[in-house]
Amino acid sequence: MKEKRKLKIDRPLTEAELQLMTAIWILGPCTVKGVQTELAKEKELAYTSVATFMKILETKGYLKSFKSDKAHTFESLISREEYEKLSLGHMAENLFDGDHSMMVMKLLNDSHLSKKDLEAIRKVLNSRLST
Amino acid sequence: MKEKRKLKIDRPLTEAELQLMTAIWILGPCTVKGVQTELAKEKELAYTSVATFMKILETKGYLKSFKSDKAHTFESLISREEYEKLSLGHMAENLFDGDHSMMVMKLLNDSHLSKKDLEAIRKVLNSRLST
DNA sequence: AGACATCTACTAAAAAGTTAGTAGATTTGT
DNA sequence: ACAAATCTACTAACTTTTTAGTAGATGTCT
Numbered sequence: 338m339k340e341k342r343k344l345k346i347d348r349p350l351t352e353a354e355l356q357l358m359t360a361i362w363i364l365g366p367c368t369v370k371g372v373q374t375e376l377a378k379e380k381e382l383a384y385t386s387v388a389t390f391m392k393i394l395e396t397k398g399y400l401k402s403f404k405s406d407k408a409h410t411f412e413s414l415i416s417r418e419e420y421e422k423l424s425l426g427h428m429a430e431n432l433f434d435g436d437h438s439m440m441v442m443k444l445l446n447d448s449h450l451s452k453k454d455l456e457a458i459r460k461v462l463n464s465r466l467s468t
Numbered sequence: 469m470k471e472k473r474k475l476k477i478d479r480p481l482t483e484a485e486l487q488l489m490t491a492i493w494i495l496g497p498c499t500v501k502g503v504q505t506e507l508a509k510e511k512e513l514a515y516t517s518v519a520t521f522m523k524i525l526e527t528k529g530y531l532k533s534f535k536s537d538k539a540h541t542f543e544s545l546i547s548r549e550e551y552e553k554l555s556l557g558h559m560a561e562n563l564f565d566g567d568h569s570m571m572v573m574k575l576l577n578d579s580h581l582s583k584k585d586l587e588a589i590r591k592v593l594n595s596r597l598s599t
Numbered sequence: 600a601g602a603c604a605t606c607t608a609c610t611a612a613a614a615a616g617t618t619a620g621t622a623g624a625t626t627t628g629t
Numbered sequence: 630a631c632a633a634a635t636c637t638a639c640t641a642a643c644t645t646t647t648t649a650g651t652a653g654a655t656g657t658c659t
Contacts, residue, residue, distance in 0.1 A: 348483075351645085351646060353646075355562060368606095369606080370606090382648075383650085384605095386647075386648050386649055389648075390647085390648090392608085408607090418574075421563055421574055422578045424563055425571070425574060425579075429579075431483075432555055437580075438585035438586075440575055441575050441581075443552055444556060445589070446592065449568075450568060450569055450572075454569035455569075457573070458569060458593060459590075459597070461576050461577065462589060465577075465581070465586055466583070466586050483616090483617095484616075484617060484618090499636095500636080500637090501635090514618070514620085515635095516621095516637090521617085523637090524616090538635075539636060540637080
């Protein structure tokens with residue numbers, strides 16, 4: 338049995354926090370400076386602002402940090418995939434009365450999915466159904 | 469061509485606002501008192517707090533109100549279905565790089581969907597594919 | 600070692616979100 | 630029409646989020 342650290346997430350990431358985390362997920366272990374640079378593509382933010390957010394995210398349990406040679410290095414404690422899952426679950430609870438299949442239906446009907454997308458989805462669906 | 473009022477939604481509803489709107493979607497046109505009562509099942513809130521939220525939601529363009537006999541009656545300007553769609557779109561943008569099909573995949577793989585759910589999804593999928 | 604750059608910790612302050620009270624207006628029942 | 634109840638508008642306070650500055654610590658280069 339694999340050991341599984343469980344991250345307790347009561348509220349989802351705020352908008353700004355999510356932008357930070359997105360940069361961190363792209364970069365992997367990184368410094369404040371690294372995140373600031375990556376983030377700059379989307380949004381300019383003062384070095385100290387980025388640092389503040391990193392600290393907040395650490396306090397909230399999304400990041401851990403350790404002191405490497407010069408600057409602190411930060412590392413995500415939750416993968417993007419995990420967070421995507423949590424986030425979908427949160428949305429399901431809040432907006433779809435917990436019904437995940439409703440969400441799938443809605444996406445199928447409302448999104449502009451290409452034939453290729455739909456085929457890929459069918460493939461996954463079939464493999465889920467054939468077990 | 470059907471006339472389509474476009475509701476500009478920059479940010480999604482906040483947690484508390486969504487709870488209000490959920491009550492309003494259940495009730496249809498309603499008063500502050502009605503919403504307070506409906507909401508009480510989930511969360512007790514002072515009459516004036518509910519009134520404040522209604523006003524905020526009106527200012528933000530989610531509700532309109534008109535004075536009926538005694539109290540104001542409020543009415544939603546966006547259906548739950550529309551909001552669900554917007555919300556999914558928002559999440560797609562923020563977390564899935566705009567890729568709706570990724571979201572579907574994730575739901576199929578991560579959610580505990582029953583055989584019945586999966587069959588229903590297949591049905592929708594097939595009808596989307598057969599056009 | 601001293602000067603310079605960079606980093607962290609602490610502080611702060613504005614904006615948004617959440618919750619509710621007070622007072623004056625309106626309605627209702629008698 | 631008057632008293633009681635209810636409603637709206639305005640205000641307020643407290644929390645969280647977002648953003649950044651200042652000062653002191655730490656590391657770098659010569």
